[in-house]
Amino acid sequence: MVKSAARRKALPARLDAVFHALSDATRRSILRGVAARAKTVGEIARPYRVSLAAVSKHLKVLERADLIRREKRGSFQIVRLNAAPMRAAERWIRYYERFWNRQLDALQELLDREDSR
Amino acid sequence: MVKSAARRKALPARLDAVFHALSDATRRSILRGVAARAKTVGEIARPYRVSLAAVSKHLKVLERADLIRREKRGSFQIVRLNAAPMRAAERWIRYYERFWNRQLDALQELLDREDSR
DNA sequence: CGCAGATTTAACCATACGGTTGAATGTTAG
DNA sequence: CTAACATTCAACCGTATGGTTAAATCTGCG
Numbered sequence: 001m002v003k004s005a006a007r008r009k010a011l012p013a014r015l016d017a018v019f020h021a022l023s024d025a026t027r028r029s030i031l032r033g034v035a036a037r038a039k040t041v042g043e044i045a046r047p048y049r050v051s052l053a054a055v056s057k058h059l060k061v062l063e064r065a066d067l068i069r070r071e072k073r074g075s076f077q078i079v080r081l082n083a084a085p086m087r088a089a090e091r092w093i094r095y096y097e098r099f100w101n102r103q104l105d106a107l108q109e110l111l112d113r114e115d116s117r
Numbered sequence: 118m119v120k121s122a123a124r125r126k127a128l129p130a131r132l133d134a135v136f137h138a139l140s141d142a143t144r145r146s147i148l149r150g151v152a153a154r155a156k157t158v159g160e161i162a163r164p165y166r167v168s169l170a171a172v173s174k175h176l177k178v179l180e181r182a183d184l185i186r187r188e189k190r191g192s193f194q195i196v197r198l199n200a201a202p203m204r205a206a207e208r209w210i211r212y213y214e215r216f217w218n219r220q221l222d223a224l225q226e227l228l229d230r231e232d233s234r
Numbered sequence: 235c236g237c238a239g240a241t242t243t244a245a246c247c248a249t250a251c252g253g254t255t256g257a258a259t260g261t262t263a264g
Numbered sequence: 265c266t267a268a269c270a271t272t273c274a275a276c277c278g279t280a281t282g283g284t285t286a287a288a289t290c291t292g293c294g
Contacts, residue, residue, distance in 0.1 A: 012142040023136035024252085025129040028209070035216060041271060054253055056272060061251095075261040076270055083216035090214070092145070093207045099152060099200035141282085158241060171283055173242060178281090192291040193240050 011088065014065075018089045021065035026050070027058050031081060034068060038080035128205065131182075135206045138182035143167070144175050148198060151185060155197035 009017075021027055030044055045055040059079065062068045066085050071078045126134075138144055147161055162172040176196065179185045183202050188195040 012145075015145070016140055016142060019136050019140035022206075022210075023133055023140055025133060026252095028129075028132070031213075035213065042269095050252085051254065052271070053255080053273085057252070060272095074270095081213075081216055083213040086210050086213050087217050090207065090210045093139075093203050093210065096148075096152065096198075096200040096203050097207070099198055100204050143282095159239095167282085168284065169241070170243085170285080174282070177242095191240095192238095 014085060015089060015092060017065040018067065018085050021061050021067055022089070024058070024061075027062055030055075030058060030062065031067060034079050035081045035083070038071075038078045040076045040078060042076070044079060131202060132205060132209060134182040135184065135202050138178050138184055139206070141175070141178075144179055147172075147175060147179065148184060151196050152198045152200070155188075155195045157193045157195060159193070161196060 022031075026048060029048075033039060033044060033047075041052070041056065041059065044059070045052045048055060059068065059070075063070070067082055068079050069082045071080070139148075143165060146165075150156060150161060150164075158169070158173065158176065161176070162169045165172060176185065176187075180187070184199055185196050186199045188197065
């Protein structure tokens with residue numbers, strides 16, 4: 001059962017892992033990269049000034065959040081994006097859309113009042 | 118100038134702070150609470166089993182991400198949600214919507230094939 | 235003034251993070 | 265079999281995190 005396998009962790013813990021994975025600019029950049037196309041670890045690491053071992057650790061964090069999947073291909077491996085877990089994160093955030101809209105409305109109202117003064 | 122004040126930090130750094138703030142279940146829970154209505158620190162802390170000092174630290178993390186604003190009201194203070202920074206986070210994630218859709222499509226296709234076997 | 239209440243600060247602790255270097259592992263190619 | 269390559273592991277380092285308790289700070293009130 002694909003679904004239950006993907007959900008063995010409780011939602012809060014998964015959100016913890018996903019948001020934590022996204023809280024680092026290097027990791028977000030890595031995700032952008034593998035979203036464009038699947039890459040080997042070496043390819044992923046090349047653009048960054050950090051060591052390969054550091055990138056390996058970043059990949060482990062991303063893997064813990066299930067945001068990437070690895071396919072072993074002999075001596076190297078192919079890393080590809082798994083965007084699915086972002087859905088829950090996006091839904092969590094989007095709950096607050098009404099609040100930022102409301103606040104923007106309030107700000108707009110404020111600015112309108114300033115303008116007409 | 119409201120806008121430039123809200124943007125004194127570079128986008129990546131702000132995203133770091135926002136995603137990090139959201140990576141803890143207690144902090145997410147706190148945000149839910151203050152979204153419902155503005156609260157004092159004491160009110161915020163009451164439901165949790167941790168000390169007031171711990172909650173105070175959580176609030177500092179949320180404040181660093183500019184996800185809450187505090188209004189001093191004499192001996193206590195009122196904490197309210199500031200959802201605006203979530204916009205950028207939501208936009209960052211939504212970029213990947215097409216990927217999780219694409220992958221869901223692929224999964225659906227797979228399941229369809231299974232069904233018709 | 236002086237206390238009570240609300241909140242933060244300080245000091246401390248264990249663990250996690252993000253980075254390094256160097257050794258170890260696994261795999262393919264000669 | 266061995267050399268070369270891709271990647272991870274291990275050990276270490278400095279700093280951050282999330283928690284604690286106890287002391288400090290600030291404010292309103294009698």
